[in-house]
Amino acid sequence: MKILYISHLHPPKNKPLKSIGGMQSVSMQLVDSLQKSKDIEIESIIMRASWKFIRLKTFFFLMSLVWRIPAKIEKTKPDVVLFSSMVTAGILPFILNKTKVPFVTINHGQDVTFPSATYQRYLSFLFKQLDGVISVSSATRNACIERGMEPEKGVALPNGFDTKVMDMLPEKNKARKLIEEQFKLDLSGRKLLLSVGRQVKRKGYRWFVDKTFDKIKTDTVYLIVGDGPERENIQKAKEKSDKKEKIVIVGKQPDEILNACYAAADLFIMPNIPVEGDMEGFGIVLLEANRAGVPAIASDLEGIKDVIEEGVNGYKIPHGNPDLFAAKIDYVLRHELDELSRKSKEYVQKYYSWDTVVDQYISFLERVVNRESA
Template sequence: MDRPEDDARARPPLFVTRKFPPSVGGMETLAAGVWRTLRAGVPGARLVAHGGSNRALPRWLPRAVATTAALAARREVGLVLSGDAVVHAALSPVLRALRVPHATMVMGLDVTYDSALYRATVLPWLRRAPLVVAISAATADAAVAAGVPRERVRVLRLGVEVPDLGPQDRAAARRALLDDLGLGDDAVLLLTLGRLVRRKGVRWFVEEVLPALPPQVVHLVAGDGEERGAVLDAAARAGVGDRVRLLGRVDDATRERLLRGADAFVQPNVRVPGDMEGFGLVTVEAAVRGTPVVASALEGVLDAVVDGETGTLVPPEDAAAWRAALLPRVAGPAARAALAGEGARQAAATRARYGEEAMGAELAALLGLRPGAPSA
């Protein structure tokens, strides 16, 4: 790193992120988890975060740079961790001038975003980063392909907050969902949660897989985006319009009810050039709550789902394989009971592998942080 002296390492870290709650999304969920682990592991850790819309970023980013520069100049923080490549590019000139140790996390789109302006302004700074913390092996490979030296890239196994819930909590959440949606007890609820963009594969799934599943199977889709109209059109063409419920953006309470109450979580990602899945954190969130996960064996999802342990991986865009994976899991009440058992086993494995405590320890080791460093 730029300044590895012991005194810098002894000072608390600063985490700067442009994606943070109350905004909702995978990056926001990850950033909140990273901050919890830093705050718990290193007393005095500091946070500069934006929890608003992207429209406010042009106002927030200069303030974030100024705040970071002031904290670093006053020697109130040691290492600075950027939440993504955009923030890193904005901070890098100041951090390098002040010789502050720094690192950045990278998501999938950080290194694959297909914009000439982005690649000309953001990627050169990323290539110079002292340490790049990738959220999956696929993201690490993409960073190297974008020109980041392999020896400066490390993969962080992500983790999530483990909720305290049991079978009765899942049963209550399922009951509430059925009532809210006006569905009968025999309904089988498949959930997909995330932005409606092409790589999430929702359009493909409702057209190629859902029609082959029993009529009581209902696909709940929480999230909004550019693919909404295309998904509705695909569902109508496939004759399953009444079995696809596009819920739009949901609040935290509804999101939690969906993750707990669904019978299974499906993430049918498809390949889209220039738009990769960095990790797929929501698959871990579902599995840790006891909701069985079936997902595409693609890109960062390969790090998020351990096939046969924390979920089931299926070849992407292979409709026959998807049908074969789901049909035994959704055919009747006995299958639903078996799903519950599968979910419980996956939850135990997921909690052991993807807990926030393990992520925090690994992140501290990667950054060379000293647990228990005094506050400034």
């Protein structure tokens, strides 16, 4: 099967960006995995760019797809066109000289729920143009159905993670020393709680600092890695905490330090809250933590539901319940940490490596191609 893959926001070749988002990492890893798959041939149209003027670059890239996709189809004769997100799939109705090649998109969450009335009306029209839709979670697939996607067009398939990264993770004691030096911490006799991600309201970091962290009885340090519009509010919540010296907000970090954070952590915290017009499509950071042997305590919301197998790679807590959230953290740290850490790593290696996940993508694409050619 020959796939024409369309994506944006890949970093320039041989010039990796200091930080890229989850969608971009997933897109790059998916392409690599497809290229390694037997009987799969990949053609692509990919925008590779730095963050400078990225919105303007993306606009012109999308406009160029109107004629570049038909030209590429004519030249390479793909069996299916696969868009990396609803952003790139959005140009589908404008493509000139459409052919009978089936068009499939992946979607990730916010590219479905983006709170614009015009965008939401356009989505229902766009779903009619598509031949297949891959959503990264059941919650995201349901959001598509609510916006007009025919259920039989869509499937929920997980993201995967790059197993090569596991070889780059430092040993735990070495990682803890590195983190202590990097962020001027004292982790002696303390457990390390970690959150990684863009600091937006849905992530619930402010809620966790404000309502939950002080209730944890175990001696812990809470490390928050990332940046975003909620950082100031999180900082204000920290200043009100009775344990503010144990809450550390460090911003974005290079891969070496981020890997050390995962390797040093004892529990991964994902305290999401519901936000209208936004959602957690999958939670790739949960897999990144689990692959380092770090189980998660997370809110039982949206795409997180699909990633956490209760008591295997973590626990899901009803959102907005600080007492239960804190109590579960204390219980796991005191009674289950070693076993849960081992099971977390084994679980994601078995079910979420790209070697496993990419076969599910290929199977769905083959079904779409066979259905449309029947």
